Amino acid sequence: MLSVFYQVLIQPIDVRLRKKGIKNITFIPHHKIHLIPLHALHNSGCYVIGDYTVNYSPSFSILNLCTQSKKHEAKFDQILIIANPDNSLAYAEVEARQISSLFKESRILTQDADPFTVLSSIGDYHCIHFSCHGSFREDSTLKVGLRLAATQNHTGFLSLNQIVSEAKLPIGSTVVLSCCDSIRTVLQETDEFIGLPNAFLIARASNVIGSLWSIDDLSTTLLMMQFYEKIKQGETHEAALRQAQIWLLSITRKDLFTWISENQSFLDPTLKVYLQRLLHAIPSDDVHPFQSPFYWAAFCSIGQ
Incomplete structure (x- = not known):
């Protein structure tokens, strides 16, 4: 199926891109196409990321917002990690320890990562990494969010609406959603997509990394380790993700x-x-x- 989409979507423009020497592509997928990993389309096993660094945006307006935030990009030397807040993910805390060791300043929240604590902490860090369960429902934005630690007074569900209204990130910060279905979006009648990426970008992040489907714990841990190592070496987020993905599929x-x-x-x-x-x-x-x-x-x- 991915090869069929390659023939329809990529092959018609590939020659022109190569002639112009273009190596970076930003996709703004329409409708259900946003569910397809366009960077993984391939021609006889040769994936798009083998030739191009790929980025995505939900819309032109969001892309413009991110461009403005990028001008104030935060330093990438601090990280807040929310790991295994409901104590159900085998590799999440391992992933957190590995990632935190790469940063000058880091803080790991585990079973104390309730929504109030997270929302009151994220404004102090340039990078926020969530390693938890994501929640997604195609029919309702009210069911889209992150499952954090519960308290006596709260279920632990951090909703999309809460992120939009209450999250205040440093301008130009990065959010990594190492969670299942974390960047799937709800299609509105206006053809606008609403999801966690939009929420964090509206909250002043310039970049969000997340997943389209339920992910494997071990491979995700390895991918994230490589991603952050490349970031610390000075790569852009999209280039670091591309290199980490090529490393993982090739090893x-x-x-x-x-x-x-x-x-x-x-x-x-x-x-x-x-x-x-x-x-x-x-x-x-x-x-x-x-x-x-x-x-x-x-x-x-x-x-x-």
Whole structure:
């Protein structure tokens, strides 16, 4: 199916893009096309991200808003991580520990990450990373949000409407939604898309990273580690995501063993155990365990 969409959507413009030397594409998908990972379309196994750095925007107006926020882009040396707030995600806190080690200043909220605490904290950080459950309903924006820690007085559900009305992010900040279905959007009668990306961009973020479907815990942890390492090396968000996705889909069993060996001192002990169990179950060194788009293509860069 992804190859069919490539022939319809990409092939007609590919020659012109190459002639003009264009390497960066921003897609503003119409209607149900926003559910398709356009960066994962391929021609005989050659994916779009092999040739282009891909970014998305829900609309021209949101893209313009992000462009203005980008002019005030915050420094990328602080991070607030919301990890496993309802205590149901096996890899979330491992992911959080790995990511926090890359930053000069970091704070991890786990089972204390209720909506009030999160909303009162996010204004102090340049990057906000959510590793939790997302909630999505096609028929109602009221059911779109993030499942955080519950309290005696609150269910723990942080709704899209709350984010729009109460979240105050530093201008030009980055939000990473390492959650299932986190960038799926509700189509309004006006053809406008409403979802978590819009909410955080309206709250002054310039870029949101999130997923189109239910994601695998282990592959997501590896992808996020690579993404943040590339960011710290100076790459843009969309370029860092592209490089992380190419790394994940290309890596073999043998490469992973080498990578674990080279990063012994950096890797969380729990993550090393998970990885070694996975690798010992793979029969051949040449197997690419995360090659399927299921493992890497869900994540998109939205904004500017």
